[in-house]
Amino acid sequence: AQSVTQLGSHVSVSEGALVLLRCNYSSSVPPYLFWYVQYPNQGLQLLLKYTSAATLVKGINGFEAEFKKSETSFHLTKPSAHMSDAAEYFCAALFSGGYNKLIFGAGTRLAVHP
Amino acid sequence: GAVVSQHPSRVICKSGTSVKIECRSLDFQATTMFWYRQFPKQSLMLMATSNEGSKATYEQGVEKDKFLINHASLTLSTLTVTSAHPEDSSFYICSARPSTGGDNQPQHFGDGTRLSIL
Numbered sequence: 001a002q003s004v005t006q007l008g009s010h011v012s013v014s015e016g017a018l019v020l021l022r023c024n025y026s027s028s029v030p031p032y033l034f035w036y037v038q039y040p041n042q043g044l045q046l047l048l049k050y051t052s053a054a055t056l057v058k059g060i061n062g063f064e065a066e067f068k069k070s071e072t073s074f075h076l077t078k079p080s081a082h083m084s085d086a087a088e089y090f091c092a093a094l095f096s097g098g099y100n101k102l103i104f105g106a107g108t109r110l111a112v113h114p
Numbered sequence: 115g116a117v118v119s120q121h122p123s124r125v126i127c128k129s130g131t132s133v134k135i136e137c138r139s140l141d142f143q144a145t146t147m148f149w150y151r152q153f154p155k156q157s158l159m160l161m162a163t164s165n166e167g168s169k170a171t172y173e174q175g176v177e178k179d180k181f182l183i184n185h186a187s188l189t190l191s192t193l194t195v196t197s198a199h200p201e202d203s204s205f206y207i208c209s210a211r212p213s214t215g216g217d218n219q220p221q222h223f224g225d226g227t228r229l230s231i232l
Contacts, residue, residue, distance in 0.1 A: 032218045043120065043207050043223035044158075051218035090157065094218070100146060100211065102221055104157045 002027045002095045006105035019078040023091030031093040033074040038088040086112045120224025135193045137208030143188040144210035152205045164191040
């Protein structure tokens with residue numbers, strides 16, 4: 001079955017440290033992939049998207065993600081965490097034949113400590 | 115960038131009241147809009163897909179008579195929670211997908227509506 005898995009419901013890093021949020025998908029055909037960020041009591045904001053043009057995708061706020069077909073992964077990274085990065089992050093996939101429905105991972109809450 | 119406006123941001127009302135939530139795409143047209151429900155500390159659950167000029171497509175387990183969806187134009191979809199009860203209290207989020215630009219266009223989300231039924 002087509003699915004999206006985010007390993008780690010909570011990630012905690014120190015300010016200035018590397019951020020790594022994991023996302024894996026399950027499907028025979030690579031989907032389009034997205035990372036969204038959600039701040040408390042707000043909707044979702046698009047960070048970046050993978051649409052098969054380039055495997056390394058740069059997004060807003062210094063985030064980037066690399067698509068690895070062999071690992072069926074699309075992990076989100078940022079070299080240096082900032083306090084303002086504390087939020088909930090969702091990985092989502094648009095699968096072929098999925099009738100334009102986004103399939104979301106369970107989300108990862110990122111905490112940033114001073 | 116693409117902007118989706120969702121209104122109201124917060125509603126508090128008595129049990130039995132019907133509540134309408136609007137979702138507008140401000141700078142693009144959207145043939146398809148989506149309505150999600152989010153419980154505390156959980157991911158988004160797709161409730162229905164709203165299609166301009168036709169009936170909405172509801173996910174399994176979602177009562178279409180309870181959650182009425184109207185998508186009368188390419189920039190507006192509404193969700194009406196009819197005869198709301200406390201168990202309908204939740205965070206409702208809409209999204210819109212641009213009609214142009216191909217299949218890989220991302221969905222753009224509104225800021226959500228916090229519905230509290232007393």
